Amino acid sequence: MxxxxxxxxxxxxxxxxxxxxxxxxxxxxxxxxxxxxxxxxxxxxxxxxxxxxxxxxxxxxxxxxxxxxxxxxxxxxxxxxxxxxxxxxxxxxxxxxxxxxxxxxxxxxxxxxxxxxxxxxxxxxxxxxxxxxxxxxxxxxxxxxxxxxxxxxxxxxxxxxxxxxxxxxxxLPEREFSAGVAEVIKYGLICDETFFCWLEGNISRLMARDPQALAYAVDRSCRDKAAVVAEDERESGRRAILNFGHTFGHAIEAVQGYGAWLHGEAVAAGMVMAAELSRLRGAIDAGLIDRIRVLLEAARLPQAAPAGMLTGEFLDAMAVDKKIVDGRLRLVLLRALGDAQVVDDTPKALIEQALRHCGAV
Amino acid sequence: MxxxxxxxxxxxxxxxxxxxxxxxxxxxxxxxxxxxxxxxxxxxxxxxxxxxxxxxxxxxxxxxxxxxxxxxxxxxxxxxxxxxxxxxxxxxxxxxxxxxxxxxxxxxxxxxxxxxxxxxxxxxxxxxxxxxxxxxxxxxxxxxxxxxxxxxxxxxxxxxxxxxxxxxxxxLPEREFSAGVAEVIKYGLICDETFFCWLEGNISRLMARDPQALAYAVDRSCRDKAAVVAEDERESGRRAILNFGHTFGHAIEAVQGYGAWLHGEAVAAGMVMAAELSRLRGAIDAGLIDRIRVLLEAARLPQAAPAGMLTGEFLDAMAVDKKIVDGRLRLVLLRALGDAQVVDDTPKALIEQALRHCGAV
Known part of the structure; x- marks a missing residue:
């Protein structure tokens, strides 16, 4: 305990x-x-x-x-x-x-x-x-x-x-378990490189629901989140990095209808989109995108947009999301593995390009 | 300003x-x-x-x-x-x-x-x-x-x-204005003897809506309330004194049906009941009750229970009010003019007696 x-x-x-x-x-x-x-x-x-x-x-x-x-x-x-x-x-x-x-x-x-x-x-x-x-x-x-x-x-x-x-x-049903693992992987990506590497080495134990691996992953995830929240309880600044993958993910949930994709599944695909956008801005390289896809694959999670979903559907849905401040879309992107930041100056064309790279049409 | x-x-x-x-x-x-x-x-x-x-x-x-x-x-x-x-x-x-x-x-x-x-x-x-x-x-x-x-x-x-x-x-319609004056008088009673005396001397200017008298009364009321709230923002202790007259008043509103009596009218009658209960406990004398009634009369506010309302109706309604903590009814009573406190040890029989003295049957 x-x-x-x-x-x-x-x-x-x-x-x-x-x-x-x-x-x-x-x-x-x-x-x-x-x-x-x-x-x-x-x-x-x-x-x-x-x-x-x-x-x-x-x-x-x-x-x-x-x-x-x-x-x-x-x-x-x-x-x-x-x-x-x-x-x-x-x-x-x-x-x-x-x-x-x-x-x-x-x-x-x-x-x-x-x-x-x-x-x-x-x-x-x-x-x-x-x-x-x-x-x-x-x-x-x-x-x-x-x-x-x-x-x-x-x-x-x-x-x-x-x-x-x-x-x-x-x-817990298998799909719901995987959806939880998506958020666990998120903590590694946004603020804990060491944990991300641990996940790469232990993903099969975790997926087999080994109790010790589970307890470690829950503990580490909660500590990572608690550290971010303690800095910013009411989400005025740094806490927003916890939404990594979520703005894209919410768009998937909204357009597909809530329940078609589980929240964690939508976030998994959303994280690939946010990572791809980070790459297009020159912050990370293609090798990291591959590592993220491999880990999500092992966790039985989607790595791309739902079949047939349009880039315009993403953009419209994102416009009603909470992450807009005075007309500027705020997105969480990676500066490096384990290091996320909020940016509000991403050109729309670049977002569309990232979406297309991730299967949106 | x-x-x-x-x-x-x-x-x-x-x-x-x-x-x-x-x-x-x-x-x-x-x-x-x-x-x-x-x-x-x-x-x-x-x-x-x-x-x-x-x-x-x-x-x-x-x-x-x-x-x-x-x-x-x-x-x-x-x-x-x-x-x-x-x-x-x-x-x-x-x-x-x-x-x-x-x-x-x-x-x-x-x-x-x-x-x-x-x-x-x-x-x-x-x-x-x-x-x-x-x-x-x-x-x-x-x-x-x-x-x-x-x-x-x-x-x-x-x-x-x-x-x-x-x-x-x-x-503002006349009844609604009077209802506001009930809360103004409350501040004098619970924490501001000087203000209560000012109100006794200036009630006719106030009722005539003299702008200077009004601004003074609003300012003083807000200051009195702010001082209490600053000590106890989330109502764990002292702030409860602001509910003086309210537990009885809420019972009147609930039993008569919301809207029959205005909130301030119910609080006015409730304040007389709470004052009467304070007198029965030996804290204040009958002279103060008279002064309260005279001031409420000048403000065209009720000083007794609605005709025909039963003591049992009061007690039942008070039992669902928020002011019960683990089975004990918390009431705000006066220790003296300008000095209220929360008590939770008032015998039921004494409450019934106070209610009957204030017109309940």
Missing amino acids: HCLNVELGERSYPIVIGSQLLGDPQNLLPYIRGRQVCVVTNETVAPLYLPQLLAALADFDKVDTIELPDGEAFKTLDTVNRIFDLLLERRHNRSTTLIALGGGVVGDMTGFAAACYQRGVDFVQIPTTLLAQVDSSVGGKTGVNHPLGKNMIGAFYQPRVVLADMATLTT | HCLNVELGERSYPIVIGSQLLGDPQNLLPYIRGRQVCVVTNETVAPLYLPQLLAALADFDKVDTIELPDGEAFKTLDTVNRIFDLLLERRHNRSTTLIALGGGVVGDMTGFAAACYQRGVDFVQIPTTLLAQVDSSVGGKTGVNHPLGKNMIGAFYQPRVVLADMATLTT
Whole structure:
């Protein structure tokens, strides 16, 4: 069991990483301040892990559970409102704690509900997917989608503790596991050359879900992300490098329809596009692009645009993404392996060229 | 023109108090950082003050306006969602500024929309009612109601600037003006004996809407509230004294149906109840209760429960209010004139007695 601390002043919190954490109440109880809890989970995760969690919570005065439908399509204000309904019907007060048991969608909605319920109650995150463990467990981004854009409504809100239990990854479908690995590879690319090289040497152990390799990768990913977030909690500057591959990836998700490609799959292809654009600007060489493609291939992740997607579709979708400031498209590009930066002066023609090199038509 | 600063570290902001502020763009422009603005107002206020405001905003790249229906009944998540719809349809980005032009309902919803849109954009408050000027302009409480409780969904979020223009109070209906005076009197009672005495001597000038008396009362109220909020931004302790009269008042609003009594009217009666309970606990004498009633009478405000309202209705409604922590009802009571405190050990029988002394049956 490792424990790492996300340093955010009075909002600091620990991430506990290990196996079979859910079975031991002592991993959870020290972080719950009141006598009421509400577990938010979904219909897929509940049969697998809810009984263990409820056993650990048996001594509280009030323990409620809400099972949401599974999937990004339900990450809406209406679904969050169902959480508010339950909390009010069951008279949860300001000292209640919400516990998110599930992947990123459950975590994002539970965190946002906690941020807004009575203007803020405690929440605890138990991410059960690799993506949620290495991404949403650090950084405090919570929120929901809007028909006109992803993650457009939300809050920055930090949990009291995150429990990343490797045991929950054993039941994860293969595509979802790979999608999580995409974000792991991202940390190597943007800020941790050593980790990228470790991944090149250990990708088969990781894909075989070797528990020690997994715990190492989750720990290192969370540390990398925590270091970036600690510098810039509310994303005014450096934190934006975490969006490497995401602006292109969001365009793929938006145009294909959410759910056709998993977020991590879209980010994988988006990272190749961002890397290719970095190469066209002269920052990196073709050899690094090859290394990235080989690693993504081993992780069973796409390395190019969806078949038939147009460069114009990318550009239109990117224009509504959050990364525009006063008319200039901000993109995260590589200066070198392990070194990303935000640029807002990329000519449109160069973006189109990079997209075409990556299969867009 | 006065200017006072609400001191909240990096979230500090000025409140500008004066007459005809809306007409001068220089009161507004220094506080807007991007090139996009969206004015949120309602159908009552728009015809009166929107043209002036839009004239001051003529030079921005994008100026949108949304007119919400007027009234507490529309302070809902659905209405806030209409603001999100407009912002996304019109492609407002993270550097946009929302401007609330209206009373507390408009301000609370606009602030909450700003807190959540793209996880937080700037907002500016132009409160056009006395209540909003002396209450919601300080403290950063934003949010909406839920069918099961008032202000149950929201965020703490600070504006970039507040413009309190006395000129906007000239069109305020008489009942709404009185409702604002209830909160002004509250500041005297809970933390400012000198101000309470000033109000006793100047209540008729104030009720005649003498601009100088008004500006003084708004300034002093905001300073009093700012001093309390600066000590406790997120309401973990002392800030709770601002709820003096509110727990009883919310019960009146909930049982009568929102809108039957104005918030300030309910708070006025609630303050008499809280004062009476303070007397029953031996903290203050009957003479002070008389002074409070005389002042409220001069301000044309109620001093007792609505006809026929039951003590049991009060107690049930108070049980779902936010002021319960682990089963104990927290009430704000007076230790003396100008000195309030939070107590959580009041016997139920004493509360019932106070309610009966104030007209509950």
